[in-house]
Amino acid sequence: MRHRRSTKEHPWRTAVLPVGVLGALLACLYVLAGNDDGRGQAAASPGSTVAPAGEVPRDGRGTFTRATGSPAVSGDGKPLRYTVDVEDGTGQDPQAFAREVDRILADPRGWTASGTAFQRVDRPPYDFAVHLASPATTDRLCTRFGLDTGGEVNCQGGTDVVVDLKRWLLLSPFYRGRSATYHALIVNHEVGHRLGRGHQRCPGPGHPAPVMVQQIKGLHGCTPNAWPFDRAGRPVERPAAR
Numbered sequence: 711m712r713h714r715r716s717t718k719e720h721p722w723r724t725a726v727l728p729v730g731v732l733g734a735l736l737a738c739l740y741v742l743a744g745n746d747d748g749r750g751q752a753a754a755s756p757g758s759t760v761a762p763a764g765e766v767p768r769d770g771r772g773t774f775t776r777a778t779g780s781p782a783v784s785g786d787g788k789p790l791r792y793t794v795d796v797e798d799g800t801g802q803d804p805q806a807f808a809r810e811v812d813r814i815l816a817d818p819r820g821w822t823a824s825g826t827a828f829q830r831v832d833r834p835p836y837d838f839a840v841h842l843a844s845p846a847t848t849d850r851l852c853t854r855f856g857l858d859t860g861g862e863v864n865c866q867g868g869t870d871v872v873v874d875l876k877r878w879l880l881l882s883p884f885y886r887g888r889s890a891t892y893h894a895l896i897v898n899h900e901v902g903h904r905l906g907r908g909h910q911r912c913p914g915p916g917h918p919a920p921v922m923v924q925q926i927k928g929l930h931g932c933t934p935n936a937w938p939f940d941r942a943g944r945p946v947e948r949p950a951a952r
Contacts, residue, residue, distance in 0.1 A: 766876045768861070769846035770797035777808035778832050784816035785827030790837040792830055797843045800875055807842050814897040819937035821898065821905060824945075838904045840871045840897070848874040863926065864896060866903040873900070882926055884934050895921065895936035902938060910947055920947045 774795040783789045792815075794808040808830060814820060815828045822828070843851060845861035852859045855867025864874045873896060885892035898921045910920040915931030921938045923929075939945055 766879055767800050767844050770799035770844040770875075772847055772850075773798045774841060774843075775804045776832050777804040777830070780808075780812065780830045782812070782816075783827055783829045784812070785822035785825070787825065787827045789827035789829035791835065792828060793832060793836050793839045794830060795839065795841055797841070797847055797875075800842070800844055802842055802875070810893055811840050811897055814894045815901070817894070817937070818943070819939050819941060820894075821901060821938060823939040823943050824905075826905065836869070838869045838871055838901070840873065840901075842873050842875060842878065845874055845876050848872050864900055866900045869904075871897075871900045871904060873897075884925060884929060885936075888934075891934070891936045895925065895934075898936060898938055899925075907938075918946050922947070 774797050776793055776795040779793075792811075794804065794811050796802045796804040796807050812830060816822065841851065845859075848864065849859050849861055851870065851872045852865035852867065855865065855870075857865045857867060859865050859872075859874065861876070862874065863877055865872050878893065878896065881889060881892045885895070902922055907922050909924055910922040912919055912923055912930040912932035917932050918935035918940075919925055919929050919932035921936060923932065925934070935946055937946065
């Protein structure tokens with residue numbers, strides 16, 4: 711059973727603890743609180759690619775700036791059209807964030823290996839939208855889908871993929887110092903839900919964690935992995951979580 715939290719927000723900013731201390735605290739918090747990642751649940755899961763030296767804004771302006779579209783298509787076949795936007799007041803660049811999302815979706819280890827194609831657009835019609843939002847705005851957006859993100863994690867609901875700015879910048883204890891890889895995990899996991907993929911579990915100690923494992927809650931003996939397919943095009947997956 712997941713407890714709901716109030717959606718009332720307060721205009722304060724969160725000071726960033728040293729990465730080592732923050733990572734340990736977050737790891738404990740997620741295990742104890744049972745936070746989840748993905749469709750129908752709070753998510754584990756952009757511009758900037760490193761943790762900031764100062765503060766992560768707790769709230770933005772609630773409005774978004776959309777990145778311009780691109781003629782490039784990743785993968786084969788009719789592409790899924792997606793938009794990318796960044797909340798105003800977060801200090802992040804929409805075009806930089808869009809390039810990072812593009813890079814991940816175009817990687818041959820990503821969902822294109824399943825026969826899916828993607829194209830970034832800047833107007834309807836589109837199949838899904840990727841939003842980079844402050845923690846408070848993430849909570850407000852995800853609450854629409856009945857999800858409790860607690861100011862800490864991402865979510866996916868309907869056509870929306872919502873990436874929490876704090877998670878994007880501060881990463882996860884299991885991916886410390888590996889921002890590009892952790893960003894790939896966030897995007898691949900949440901877009902995977904948009905593609906209808908459910909959660910999976912670690913197949914056993916020493917195996918790479920399937921991308922649909924809720925890795926923020928722990929690897930359970932698996933090794934970190936951010937991609938749904940390996941370099942040979944084979945799926946990195948195991949039976950769905952029970």
